[in-house]
Amino acid sequence: MTAGNERYPAHDNQRIFRAILLTMSQPGSVTALGNWPNPPENLHPAAAAVCLTLVDMDTPLWIGKNTPNDIQTYLRFHCGCPVVRKQDRGAFGLILDGNDLPDLSEFNMGDIEYPDRSATLIIQVKDIQVGSGVLLTGPGINGQVQIGIEGLDTSFWQFLQHNNRQFPLGVDVILATQTEIVSLPRTVQVGI
Amino acid sequence: MSFIKESAAGTENTPRETEDTGYNYGYLDEQTKRMIRRAILKAVAIPGYQVPFAGREMPMPYGWGTGGIQLSASILGSDDVFKVIDQGADDTTNAVSIRKFFARVTGVETTEKTTEASVIQTRHRIPETPLTDGQIMVYQVPIPEPLRWIEARETETRKMHALEEYGVMHVQLYEDIARHGRIATNFMYPVKVDDRYIMSPSPIPKFDNPKLDMSPALHIFGAGREKRIYAVPPYTEVKSLDFEDHPFSVETWDDCCGLCGAKDSYLDEVILNDQGERMFVCSDTDYCTTRQQEGHRGPMAAREDISELKGTGPKAA
Numbered sequence: 413m414t415a416g417n418e419r420y421p422a423h424d425n426q427r428i429f430r431a432i433l434l435t436m437s438q439p440g441s442v443t444a445l446g447n448w449p450n451p452p453e454n455l456h457p458a459a460a461a462v463c464l465t466l467v468d469m470d471t472p473l474w475i476g477k478n479t480p481n482d483i484q485t486y487l488r489f490h491c492g493c494p495v496v497r498k499q500d501r502g503a504f505g506l507i508l509d510g511n512d513l514p515d516l517s518e519f520n521m522g523d524i525e526y527p528d529r530s531a532t533l534i535i536q537v538k539d540i541q542v543g544s545g546v547l548l549t550g551p552g553i554n555g556q557v558q559i560g561i562e563g564l565d566t567s568f569w570q571f572l573q574h575n576n577r578q579f580p581l582g583v584d585v586i587l588a589t590q591t592e593i594v595s596l597p598r599t600v601q602v603g604i
Numbered sequence: 605m606s607f608i609k610e611s612a613a614g615t616e617n618t619p620r621e622t623e624d625t626g627y628n629y630g631y632l633d634e635q636t637k638r639m640i641r642r643a644i645l646k647a648v649a650i651p652g653y654q655v656p657f658a659g660r661e662m663p664m665p666y667g668w669g670t671g672g673i674q675l676s677a678s679i680l681g682s683d684d685v686f687k688v689i690d691q692g693a694d695d696t697t698n699a700v701s702i703r704k705f706f707a708r709v710t711g712v713e714t715t716e717k718t719t720e721a722s723v724i725q726t727r728h729r730i731p732e733t734p735l736t737d738g739q740i741m742v743y744q745v746p747i748p749e750p751l752r753w754i755e756a757r758e759t760e761t762r763k764m765h766a767l768e769e770y771g772v773m774h775v776q777l778y779e780d781i782a783r784h785g786r787i788a789t790n791f792m793y794p795v796k797v798d799d800r801y802i803m804s805p806s807p808i809p810k811f812d813n814p815k816l817d818m819s820p821a822l823h824i825f826g827a828g829r830e831k832r833i834y835a836v837p838p839y840t841e842v843k844s845l846d847f848e849d850h851p852f853s854v855e856t857w858d859d860c861c862g863l864c865g866a867k868d869s870y871l872d873e874v875i876l877n878d879q880g881e882r883m884f885v886c887s888d889t890d891y892c893t894t895r896q897q898e899g900h901r902g903p904m905a906a907r908e909d910i911s912e913l914k915g916t917g918p919k920a921a
């Protein structure tokens with residue numbers, strides 16, 4: 413018995429998981445995800461790849477109410493996941509436009525005895541530049557790293573500071589351009 | 605679900621196939637792997653915190669340990685180079701079997717060299733050769749809870765971690781010093797990760813604890829029976845618990861390695877013959893062999909009767 417869909421074999425899941433693991437364990441490092449699925453317009457292939465690799469029937473996915481029908485259908489079909497409308501119910505949250513963020517603090521931040529039960533957010537952005545921009549420190553970062561994100565509301569960085577102060581509670585974020593991802597787990601400290 | 609139905613024995617001549625052998629790629633079904641992968645990512649995001657996961661009851665040859673196997677099965681791919689160490693050795697029956705098993709179900713390349721490996725599965729040791737950026741250590745853990753010897757109830761230890769109530773842990777360690785003159789725990793010596801969670805670094809000797817501190821590698825720990833996954837990301841502070849008047853210190857030996865002469869590695873005592881003659885050798889066989897190949901010689905290196913220990917004799921596996 414193989415769960416998931418036939419067009420997206422185990423090898424791709426493994427490869428994409430490792431790319432996500434690399435970025436999550438080394439915040440600020442950018443990884444390109446090759447060999448995409450072929451998602452509908454406005455769903456970035458990199459974001460779709462992350463969803464197909466991690467999201468399934470056990471993990472409700474939050475998507476904004478303005479999400480086009482074809483994207484909802486695609487994710488429901490390929491991930492087999494329940495789609496939820498209440499932010500705090502989502503194990504994952506998919507935000508299609510980094511410039512149009514919902515109130516991120518409404519997502520599930522986890523429980524003090526089970527901080528792992530918090531949400532993972534996938535936010536689509538335009539571009540990721542390494543070496544200039546916001547200064548990041550924390551576990552996984554050798555000293556410090558700078559990243560500049562195009563297509564992400566600046567309020568995001570205030571939220572990330574707030575997120576880090578709640579540790580061990582907090583959400584973990586994956587930013588996705590069309591082809592690349594960078595991860596910002598709750599341990600990331602932002603210097604603004 | 606497609607679990608292995610045969611023991612590791614007899615796998616030697618099995619062709620290296622994956623999908624068409626009836627085994628799922630990487631041995632676990634995709635849904636189980638996805639669940640374990642999500643747990644790994646949360647473990648990385650909360651360094652030192654034990655993430656519960658719905659592990660499978662897996663029929664496993666004795667001595668393999670399901671925690672490490674499930675982690676490796678969820679991590680490994682055909683681009684990897686995989687090393688397995690049991691104690692410090694690559695050539696024990698368990699290490700050889702696990703390596704062959706994953707070569708067969710994932711097509712992964714295997715190695716005995718620390719420097720060549722992208723993923724290293726281990727139970728008792730961290731290699732002596734410094735780990736590098738991008739390497740992943742996978743630990744097979746029997747008892748994940750560092751507070752278990754103080755408090756048997758899971759509900760209570762979970763609260764203690766949540767509230768950072770670690771005073772009782774310190775009191776116990778201090779009493780240990782009062783009784784023994786030192787902290788008697790030489791294995792699973794507790795550490796504090798990123799100044800927050802107290803974590804058990806699996807049954808490695810405390811000699812290896814400092815290797816976790818600010819390590820460039822990612823360290824992932826899996827406990828199969830208790831169904832816990834926890835992690836230390838690269839470049840993360842890992843501090844062994846200690847006291848001002850009793851600072852943490854690691855084991856030292858008066859001898860050097862009899863084969864390679866190393867003075868900086870963890871040594872095992874080996875009985876050489878029935879006259880009770882003994883020597884010390886590196887527990888890390890790859891480290892020792894590499895040093896010998898580089899021309900380092902210990903005081904026993906010239907002895908003919910220990911060729912098997914030197915790695916030049918017939919291998920045990």
Ligand SMILES: [Zn+2]
Nearest residue numbers: 861864886892
């Ligand atoms: Zn040696």
